[in-house]
Amino acid sequence: MTHMTHWGILGAGGIATRFCEDLELLPDHDVVAVGTRTAGSADVFARRFGVAHVHPAYADLVADPGVDAVYVATPHPMHHDAAMLAIEAGKAVLVEKPFTMDAAEARSLVEAARARGTFLMEAMWTRFLPHVAAIREVLASGRLGELVLVTAEHGQWFEQDPAFRLFAPELGGGALLDLGIYPVSFASMVLGRPDHVTAVSDPAFTGVDAQTSIVLRYAGGAHAVLTTTLRSFTTNGAAINGTDGRIEIDGTFYAPTSFTVVTRDGGRERVEIPTVGNGLRFEAAEVGRCLREGLAESPYLPLDETVAILETMDEVRRQIGLTYPPR
Ligand SMILES: NC(=O)c1ccc[n+]([C@@H]2O[C@H](COP(=O)([O-])OP(=O)(O)OC[C@H]3O[C@@H](n4cnc5c(N)ncnc54)[C@H](OP(=O)(O)O)[C@@H]3O)[C@@H](O)[C@H]2O)c1
Structure with missing residues (x-):
């Protein structure tokens, strides 16, 4: 049944x-x-x-x-x-x-x-997309060698409207919380929790962040270079670079897309996984699976990781002075 x-x-x-x-x-x-x-x-x-x-x-x-x-x-x-x-x-x-x-x-x-x-x-629907599951398999195979550098960007252009959610401080506006969360979550999936966070930012006309760039450093020496902006529709690609190879993820990396595995010995493997819909059904299916199996959280996005991601976001906000009106 x-x-x-x-x-x-x-x-x-x-x-x-x-x-x-x-x-x-x-x-x-x-x-x-x-x-x-x-x-x-x-x-x-x-x-x-x-x-x-x-x-x-x-x-x-x-x-x-x-x-x-x-x-x-x-x-x-x-x-x-x-x-x-x-x-x-x-x-x-x-x-x-x-x-x-x-x-x-x-x-x-x-x-x-x-x-x-x-x-x-x-x-965080990206975590449950088919191409991201395939990327996790490549990472688990060790084909990339030791991970060295993750890059990811999320940029979109929005008309300057103070009432629009993305610019309104009272609605949690700004690039970081709405768009920057994708690169930060992606870096967390690949490299875990950073031991050092550095960020720079420029404000929008309402005081929320218009553009924020983040460098994360990890205990093993890997870096993540992450950018987000409300001022330009950027390529929105991402890459995971290791000592033996890399994964090049086509824009838009956080939505259903394709990727290429390039190895240092000249190998190239193209991965294309056709999907229908907006890409949101995979997270819903994961909720259904967890409920059927009696799980209180998803192993693909554990709650401790969600908290750790927000701790990184908090540190970025502290460094760039991004605050919101009290509620
Ligand atoms: N996963 C994704 O790809 C994706 C894409 C876009 C947005 N999001 C996230 O989804 C959330 C909602 O974004 P959205 O673009 O759907 O927003 P939206 O179109 O403005 O809708 C938000 C809904 O929230 C309710 N709401 C409750 N308090 C509100 C308030 N003070 N002002 C305005 N609406 C209020 C309203 O519904 P009622 O009037 O029916 O109560 C409103 O229709 C955000 O956290 C955003 O980051 C995710």
């Missing part, structure tokens, strides 16, 4: 729409409810995805007995409180990236989920 995962969507915005489009590609997942701040605002969303229950408050969504897993898809400053509501209601929770505004908030969610024994995961 198919074990269905019944989703409740918390916050019916842009990424929630993309996520539900991808859930339609999974036969063992469905959306049974949506929770919204204000009555009426999620009606179009509910009609589009055939969602039976629209709850005019997030508290009502998490209390819905038909919901197995809550997808938190609000702007980042609201992630912590929304996810905590769902944890306290005993639901499995998938929280959009960045998981929280800082490591302290992340630790508070992790402690609550562990105390309650509920599933919790950061929706």
Whole structure:
């Protein structure tokens, strides 16, 4: 018998729409409810995805007995409180990236989920993409030799609109938290926790960071050079360089894409894995798998790693002086 995962969507915005489009590609997942701040605002969303229950408050969504897993898809400053509501209601929770505004908030969610024994995961969808799984296999094979240097970038151009989430301090705007989290998470997957962080940054017109560049150093001597910007649509590629070879990941590295393994002896292997959809169904499938197998967290993105990534982000923020209004 198919074990269905019944989703409740918390916050019916842009990424929630993309996520539900991808859930339609999974036969063992469905959306049974949506929770919204204000009555009426999620009606179009509910009609589009055939969602039976629209709850005019997030508290009502998490209390819905038909919901197995809550997808938190609000702007980042609201992630912590929304996810905590769902944890306290005993639901499995998938929280959009960045998981929280800082490591302290992340630790508070992790402690609550562990105390309650509920599933919790950061929706860093890149981690679950097929090409990233294939990259992990290359890394595990040792073909690259000793890892020396990771590079990754995430840059997009946005029109300067103070009300737009990416520029608004009260909505957690800025390149680092929204886009820079991808290169930082990627470096963490490949090299682990850095022992030294260096960052420089320039602000946008609203005071959030417009462009931030980060150099991470690791105990074995490897480096990661990571960039993020709201001011240019960059190639968004990434590379993992070792003593014996490298992986060149085509832009856009954090979305479904292809890569090439180049070895020092002249070998070239091209890896192309066709996918359909937006790429978000793989993280949803991982939540379903973990729930079926009784896992409280994913081995591919453990909660301790999510916290460690936010500790790196906190250190970058400390160095560049990036603060947000109190909530
Ligand atoms: N994985 C990805 O590729 C990806 C892509 C884009 C964004 N994201 C992440 O997803 C999150 C949401 O981004 P988004 O682009 O979907 O945002 P969005 O379109 O602005 O939608 C956010 C939704 O959150 C709810 N919300 C709760 N408090 C809010 C507030 N004070 N102001 C505005 N909306 C509020 C609203 O839903 P209701 O009115 O229904 O409550 C709103 O529609 C962010 O953390 C972002 O980093 C991830």
